[in-house]
Amino acid sequence: MEQRPRIVVGVSGSLGSLAAVHRAVAEARRLGGEVLALHAWEPPSGEFGHRRSPCPPLMSAVRELAVTTLAEAMAEAFGGADPGVPLTARTVRGRTAPTLLAAADRPGDLLVLGPSGSWLHRGMRGSVPRACLRRATCPVLVVPRPELAHTLDELSGRLFAARALDAELRGLVAVSGDA
CATH class of the missing domain: 1.20.5 (Single alpha-helices involved in coiled-coils or other helix-helix interfaces)
Structure with a gap:
């Protein structure tokens, strides 16, 4: 049985990521596919810091914030309306680029991303679109800033x-x- 095309999209809640979600849904309509919307999150001090000094209440709060961020972004993107294509939204613990690349691993996948964040974000964490373009095994579509x-x-x-x-x-x- 042939799988339907899957469009993986990164969601941070920014205007750029909301534009990427809309583009992912448009691509899913065009290709007869489904959308997998992912919000990646990490412990505040990163995985290494968390392993050195674990704090379960902090991890629960950060996990809950990630779930809330994704839910609010999806509500903002569609205003409660049905996007018209199968859409799954998930939070995943991990760095953004590797998480998205691991999710977009099937033949025929399409990875849709918003533009890079601010210069401060890029300086601290690197450019997610650049990292994904460098390492992706599937086509990558970077949506320009709205x-x-x-x-x-x-x-x-x-x-x-x-x-x-x-x-x-x-x-x-x-x-x-x-x-």
Whole structure:
């Protein structure tokens, strides 16, 4: 019996990952396939830190946060509506890129990813899309950042600049008022 195509998609809850979920569902519709949405999580100090100093209550809290993050992301992506294709959402303990690569291991799989995170995230953890593109044994589709994300970045940049100018002006007023 021939398996239906499987589209594996990484879900972090970011706008980029939500765009990737929508693209994965569109690809599943086009190919007559199913979607496997994964949210990977790790202990706060990584596996090595956890083995050195295990803390069961912390692990339970982090696991529960991962489950909540995935559920909220899926609710946000579809607003409670049926996506129209078979969709399974799972949290998996592990680093993001290796977890996604292990899941997208069947012939005919397609791995769909959102864009890399912020420069800080990439600097600390590396680029998930880059790691997956380098090591994947199946096709990988990286969805570009949504236009809304660009607009929000621009607006937050303007807000930051306005606050900095406001603080600078308050400093000038305080200094001139002392004279």
